[in-house]
Amino acid sequence: MMCATTKSYQHDHVSMDDDEDEGQGKSVDHPPSRKRHHCRRYSGAVVVFFLFVVLALAFFVHYIQRQDVPDGAVTKQNKELDDDHFQNTDDDSVFYDYEPEVEDEKALTLDNDGALNLEKLSQATHKAGNVTTGCETTILLMRHCEKNGDGTIDEDGNEHCDYVGHERANWLPSLFGSNARWPTPSYLYALSPIRESHSTYREVETLQPLSVTLGLPIRADYGTNNGIIHDLFHVMSSGQACSKLIVVNWRHHMIPNLARKLGCKTCPMEYPEDTFDQVWELKFVWDVxxxxxxxxxxxxxxxxxxxxxxxxxxxxxxxxxxxxxxxxKSKKAYDGIQWSVYAYVTFQYFDPLHVSGSVGDYLTVPRPNGNHSSAAPNWLHNNF
Incomplete structure (x- = not known):
């Protein structure tokens, strides 16, 4: 309105000036033209500011809506965190000099850092000088036992395997050995049972029968991915793990993150939530x-x-x-001999009925009175 009035005034004023100066041939400075120019700039600034305020309010309302979750609502993510999530997070300062960012164990944003981890492992291995060409180390990443049945929570609130989970744990030793499916492992790792408010023994219980059978201790001192990686890389770089098998029993949603940090770029991005049978094999080879x-x-x-x-x-x-x-100039800090990682996804192929039948759960024994009863299972002979 103001700009329109100015424009009208300018038109009249310029017309008069033109009539008066027509014969003089002089160029006349028009103040109303400058007023119209300033008016347009001012109007544009007001419009831009108004749009900025509207966008800021929209983002603020969206943020408030995301944060305002009803007390009774339980999202899928919250349910997963409460059900199967270890509260502690990784501390990346184990391998890096810069200030680490605290991250969720489920976030898979560490592909580049995994490559850097592998590079640092290679550099440490080359410096130690104890590993020769062709050294192989395989790490099996396995999920803990089943937890869906009764008897998984004790009177102190601690978590354990269910009945079928214990069957799986007792069956696992049959998979390892000279004439078995996999070689005898040299190292056993399980996620630490210590939690903030209780203890969860599923990872340790899954490997317990294997530990007893082999007389091999379970290393359960680590509750984060970086903790176990530091130990695994030390064993590998020193040459202690050449031609050795390492079994790691972990929580399923932490396994992809762990694999990435071990330098496995081809590993899956997630471990299926509905299975306890999947196994990830990570084969490390030196100087391929x-x-x-x-x-x-x-x-x-x-x-x-x-x-x-x-x-x-x-x-x-x-x-x-x-x-x-x-x-x-190479961007890498280390250009020497490297570790290579090869991933393969397989399964344990655990069958509860087959296992129960193999140990005698369904073996009937005749009695003098003609009745029959089931014999007690024999888990010691490992005849699966």
Missing amino acids: AHTDVYRYSISHGESPPPATRLRRKLKKKKAGTKKPMKKV
Whole structure:
């Protein structure tokens, strides 16, 4: 309205000036034109400010709505946290010099950090000098026993395996050994049973029969992923884990994060919530390029590996040009021999009925009076 009035006034005023100065040929400065220009700038600023205020209010209302959750409402995420979540979080200062960010164990945003972890492991291994080409170490990541049946909470509020979970735990030793499915493990790790308000023994209970059978202690001192990684990397870099199998029993939603931090880029992004049977195998191999398996496959192939072709191409280019080649600085802090990680997802194939039948749960024994009864199960013979 103001700008419109000014424009009208300017039109009349300029017309008069033009009539008066028509014959003089003078250029006349028009103050009303400057007033109209300032008016437009002021109006634009007011509109921008108003839009900014509206957007700020919209974001504020959205934030309040997300935070304002009814007392009786339990979201899926909250249910998972209450049901199967260890409250402590990782402290990334174990491997990094910068200030760590506290993160949820379920957040899978550590792909790059996992590569950095593997690089630091390789550097430590090379410095120690105890690991030779072709050293293999396999880590089995397994979930704890079942927890869906009765008898999982004791009088003190501590959590345990259910009946089928204990059957699985007693069956696990049959999977390991010289003539079994997997080699005999050399290290057993379980998530620490210590919680903020109670204890959860499922991870330890899952490995307990295997520990007794092998006479191998369970290392259950770690409640975070970084804690166990620090120990695993120490064992691997020192050469103690060459040709060794390591079994880790962990919580399912922490397993993907643990695998990523161990440097496994091809591992799944989540462990299925509805299964206790899945097993992740992480095979670590030192200095793959010079192993017998790799060199044999290359020597019998039709062409050299890409890295060899690249080196030959660079050499020819260097010999045929007068200009010296510029050295490209590597972004990596360590360019020496590396650990390589290979992932494979498999299953235990646990069958409760088969296991119960194998140990005698369904074996009937005749009695003198003609009746029959079930014999007590024999878990010691491991005849599965």
